[in-house]
Structures are given as C-alpha cells and as structure tokens.
Amino acid sequence: MKHAVVTGADRGLGFALTEQLLAAGYTVFAGRYLETWDALEGLRREAGERLVPLALDIGSEESVRLAAQAIAARTGSIDLLVNNAGIAGHQDDNIFGEIDYEAIRRMYDVNALGPLRMAHALQALLLSGGDKLVVNISSEAGQINQTWREGWYGYCMSKAALNIQSNILHNQLRGRGGKVLVIHPGWMKSYMSGKLNEDAAITTEEAAAGILRVVGDYLADEDAAGRPHPAFRDYSGAEMSWT
Known part of the structure; x- marks a missing residue:
C-alpha cells in the first residue's frame, strides 16, 4: 500500500486530490487547517483507516513538526508528498495606493516556506518510500518573464520563490533517488482567495484528475530522478516555462 501526504486537504483542490488518491488505493494523511470545514469527516466515514486527517498549518513550524510526528507514528515511509496548501489575496495592492x-x-510564509517545512520534516519518511516524489502545486503566476499582472505582488513573488525552492530541493533529493514535480493546476473553481470562484475555467475535480495523470507519467519516467531540474507541467501535462 502506498502512502501520500496532502496539505490543504479541507476543500478545493486538496480535497479532490485526497478523494482521488484514496480511490487509487493510497492511504492519505490529509492536512486540515479549517476546523469548521468537515468535508474530510464525511470522506473518512467511507475510507476508514486509509484516511488520516491531521491538524496542519504549514505556516507554523510547530504544527508541521507535530503533524510529521503523527505520520511517523503510523508509517515508516511515504511515497508522495503533495504540497497543495496556499493562500492568495490583496490582488489590487499597488505602488500608487496601499500595499499590505x-x-x-x-503569503511567503505559507506558499514558499510551507512546502519547504513539509519536505524538511518528512524527508526521512519520503526517502524510505518507494516513489520518493514531492509534488509542489505552483502557478503560472510564478513565471518571471510571462507575467501579465499589474498587482498580485505577494502571490506571484511567493510562487516564484516556490519554483526556485523546488529546483534546489530536487537537486538535493535526486542523489538519493528522490524527485520533485512542479504543477500549475489551472484556473480552478476553488477557494484560493477565501471564497468560491465560480468564474474559473475548470473544477477542482478536473484539475486533480489531470494532476494525478501527470504524476503517474512522471513516476513512470525512469530518468525523472536524474533530471538537472524538476519538471514543470500544467494539469494537462503540457510543459511550462520556468522563466
């Protein structure tokens, strides 16, 4: 049986990824941040012991440490770490007005440092697993030469930081058989800015299905761990530019 860790699993993309990983036979440790959001409890009634919800704030070193301890108490290895949790907001901040x-x-603390905290805390379990894969959910907003936005400073800058962090992490892991995959999930009907975005192009279920297809293809690529850089793909599998 394979084991996966998914952060930000309360709702949106993280919940959809958790649901589909369970359907694929994984045991999933699901990071839960929102105490009042109980969708995971309903899923747990169906999945039983293969779903393990964990209180998890990836912006807190102590929370990450406690979650890692709880995971290690249940298993000696994990195959897949999906760093999905992220935050956005303050898109209209600009140099002619207010900047928060x-x-x-x-945003830096959660979007860039949070995934690093998770990889750091779980590296021993990850390298004991069969697949040894870290998936960082990033964004086209982190492409430096591609941006079209006027604003979104915090989100774009934090995702660019996540991208370079992913590259360094891949370089450290690949000598031990580990690897990193960076994925842009598309424009989703999600709660990224705090409320459901009904205007987006795809559902979180569609994004999750695409992401897991990309993950499967990457795991089947025998040369993935030897790459000098992690792959950067969108949810359809199309290659993204780093710059």
Whole structure:
C-alpha cells in the first residue's frame, strides 16, 4: 500500500486530490487547517483507516513538526508528498495606493516556506518510500518573464520563490533517488482567495484528475530522478516555462 501526504486537504483542490488518491488505493494523511470545514469527516466515514486527517498549518513550524510526528507514528515511509496548501489575496495592492506588506509576508510564509517545512520534516519518511516524489502545486503566476499582472505582488513573488525552492530541493533529493514535480493546476473553481470562484475555467475535480495523470507519467519516467531540474507541467501535462 502506498502512502501520500496532502496539505490543504479541507476543500478545493486538496480535497479532490485526497478523494482521488484514496480511490487509487493510497492511504492519505490529509492536512486540515479549517476546523469548521468537515468535508474530510464525511470522506473518512467511507475510507476508514486509509484516511488520516491531521491538524496542519504549514505556516507554523510547530504544527508541521507535530503533524510529521503523527505520520511517523503510523508509517515508516511515504511515497508522495503533495504540497497543495496556499493562500492568495490583496490582488489590487499597488505602488500608487496601499500595499499590505504583512499579507505579503504571510503569503511567503505559507506558499514558499510551507512546502519547504513539509519536505524538511518528512524527508526521512519520503526517502524510505518507494516513489520518493514531492509534488509542489505552483502557478503560472510564478513565471518571471510571462507575467501579465499589474498587482498580485505577494502571490506571484511567493510562487516564484516556490519554483526556485523546488529546483534546489530536487537537486538535493535526486542523489538519493528522490524527485520533485512542479504543477500549475489551472484556473480552478476553488477557494484560493477565501471564497468560491465560480468564474474559473475548470473544477477542482478536473484539475486533480489531470494532476494525478501527470504524476503517474512522471513516476513512470525512469530518468525523472536524474533530471538537472524538476519538471514543470500544467494539469494537462503540457510543459511550462520556468522563466
């Protein structure tokens, strides 16, 4: 049986990924941040012991440490770490008006440092697993030369930071058989900005299905761990530019 860890699994893409990983036979440790959002409990009644919800704030070193301890108490290895949790907001901040620097710091803390905290805390379990794969859910917003936005400072800058972090992490893991995959999930009907975006192009279920197809293809690629850079794909499998 394979084991996966999914952060930000309460709702949206993280919940859809958790549901589909369970259907694929994984045992899933599902990071839960929203105490009032109980969708995981309903899923747990169906999945039984193969779903393990965990209180998890990836912006907190202590929370990550406790979650890692709880995972290690249940298994000696994990195959897949999906760093999905992320936050956005303050898209209209600009240099001609107000900029909420504290909000930008929070986005860095969650979007860039959070996945690093998770990989750091779980590296021993990950390298004991069969697949040894870290999937970082990034965004086209982190492509430096591709951006079209006027604003979105915190989100774009934090995702660019996540991309370079992914590259460094891949370089560290590949000598031990590990690998990193960076995925842009598309424009989803999700709660990324705090409320459901009904105008987006695809559902989180569609994005999750595409992401797991990309993950399967990457795991089947025998040369993936030897790549000098992690692959950067969108949910359909199309290659993305790093710059």
